[in-house]
Amino acid sequence: MWGTVDDYRLIADTVANEIAAGRLRAGEQLPPQRRFARRHGIAASTAARVYGELVRRGLAVGEVGRGTFVRAAAPAPEPALSEPATARVDLELNFPMLPDQAELLSSSLARLLRPDVLAEALRPVTVDGTAAARAAAASLLTRTGWTPDADRILFAGNGRQAIAAAIAALVPVGGRLGVEAMTYPVVKAVAARLGVTLVPMEMDEHGLLPKAVRDAAVRAVYVQPTLHNPLGVTMPEKRRTELAQTLIDRALPAIEDGIYTFLRDDLPPLAAYAPDHVVLVDSMSKRIAPGLSLGYLAPPTATADAVASALRSGGWAATRFAMEAATHCVVDGTAEKIAVAKRADAAARQRLVADRLAGFTVHADPGAFHCWWELPEPWRAEMFVAAAARHGIAVTPAAAFAVGNGRAPNAVRLALSAPPAEVLASTLDTLAKLAGTRPEDTTVD
Numbered sequence: 124m125w126g127t128v129d130d131y132r133l134i135a136d137t138v139a140n141e142i143a144a145g146r147l148r149a150g151e152q153l154p155p156q157r158r159f160a161r162r163h164g165i166a167a168s169t170a171a172r173v174y175g176e177l178v179r180r181g182l183a184v185g186e187v188g189r190g191t192f193v194r195a196a197a198p199a200p201e202p203a204l205s206e207p208a209t210a211r212v213d214l215e216l217n218f219p220m221l222p223d224q225a226e227l228l229s230s231s232l233a234r235l236l237r238p239d240v241l242a243e244a245l246r247p248v249t250v251d252g253t254a255a256a257r258a259a260a261a262s263l264l265t266r267t268g269w270t271p272d273a274d275r276i277l278f279a280g281n282g283r284q285a286i287a288a289a290i291a292a293l294v295p296v297g298g299r300l301g302v303e304a305m306t307y308p309v310v311k312a313v314a315a316r317l318g319v320t321l322v323p324m325e326m327d328e329h330g331l332l333p334k335a336v337r338d339a340a341v342r343a344v345y346v347q348p349t350l351h352n353p354l355g356v357t358m359p360e361k362r363r364t365e366l367a368q369t370l371i372d373r374a375l376p377a378i379e380d381g382i383y384t385f386l387r388d389d390l391p392p393l394a395a396y397a398p399d400h401v402v403l404v405d406s407m408s409k410r411i412a413p414g415l416s417l418g419y420l421a422p423p424t425a426t427a428d429a430v431a432s433a434l435r436s437g438g439w440a441a442t443r444f445a446m447e448a449a450t451h452c453v454v455d456g457t458a459e460k461i462a463v464a465k466r467a468d469a470a471a472r473q474r475l476v477a478d479r480l481a482g483f484t485v486h487a488d489p490g491a492f493h494c495w496w497e498l499p500e501p502w503r504a505e506m507f508v509a510a511a512a513r514h515g516i517a518v519t520p521a522a523a524f525a526v527g528n529g530r531a532p533n534a535v536r537l538a539l540s541a542p543p544a545e546v547l548a549s550t551l552d553t554l555a556k557l558a559g560t561r562p563e564d565t566t567v568d
Contacts, residue, residue: 135180184530272421303326343378367396473489476539501561
């Protein structure tokens with residue numbers, strides 16, 4: 124019946140039409156590929172290409188050991204997790220804000236309203252900022268056993284732009300960037316825009332495997348050693364040492380995302396173990412607030428010029444006003460006060476998770492603002508996301524973090540920072556009750 128090289132796309136179009144017409148419903152399992160191949164008179168390899176095309180279009184999702192399922196919802200037009208969810212309770216977006224931090228910030232930033240200070244803050248600035256901003260940034264980024272060179276620190280408009288600039292500097296168009304098999308969704312969007320191919324690399328309970336890095340044909344690596352998003356893994360010191368040595372042996376650059384290290388700064392960053400190979404990126408958005416947007420990059424000497432050039436050519440440079448505001452917060456201690464309070468808040472929210480989701484398989488660092496929930500049988504992630512949405516709760520399926528067309532784990536990430544603590548507690552109760560039912564009990568006619 125089918126005979127040309129593009130027939131698999133035509134078959135995918137047919138399945139897509141059935142999904143659009145409602146003949147294939149959200150969460151419904153597609154037949155095994157061999158059965159699908161026999162039904163359509165095609166080779167098994169062609170059936171695999173059809174299913175891969177449906178996954179690529181965002182119409183289906185694969186789950187390890189279970190099969191391929193129709194997605195519960197169409198993919199968002201913008202990168203996942205980049206905008207607030209419309210559900211009544213948002214466990215998807217993760218920007219922690221404390222009730223009283225606006226008062227702290229107001230006091231800290233009052234000096235900016237002085238005419239002479241404001242006039243200076245409104246002047247242009249280069250990507251390497253000012254001496255005062257670099258000194259404050261070096262203080263902010265200092266970790267146990269490591270302090271960055273203030274003279275090399277660069278500034279971006281936000282953390283995402285810092286990551287984009289680092290990728291653009293280290294990986295050419297058409298190049299390959301190694302990432303953890305489950306990674307920050309914005310990295311997937313950035314790589315697509317830059318024409319960079321992401322290569323998923325194997326992880327274990329301690330994070331990225333050095334062997335996976337050693338064996339990968341990539342130009343650079345993006346890694347989250349501390350409070351990995353979404354898995355919550357923090358790489359122990361032994362693993363950091365092994366990974367750093369692998370980078371050194373292969374002369375391979377890495378981008379270390381330190382966005383959550385303000386919640387757990389008891390370990391040296393990867394940059395401390397391989398200082399000539401690691402670009403560390405961080406930002407103010409989680410540490411303070413998304414409205415106070417500033418990204419930091421601490422590159423090695425060998426890549427500093429390339430990163431600075433990428434910041435300028437990409438239009439990713441910071442504004443001086445944001446730079447001055449952030450510097451004020453660091454110098455007067457406001458940033459650290461807020462970080463201390465957020466560490467306490469995160470710990471309290473994790474205690475709620477441990478209490479309300481007791482008995483389920485939940486992975487989380489006790490200091491993180493997110494957790495990773497391996498769903499019980501017979502739930503599948505896409506069905507659970509849809510069922511939670513009917514209760515007004517937005518959660519993120521594993522597929523949002525999976526790299527490539529591989530099958531995503533049967534899990535969801537819960538971002539814990541947005542709702543008030545009492546709302547979070549009741550929301551977790553609702554999700555626990557939902558997970559204790561069967562999917563067919565929640566199906567809408």
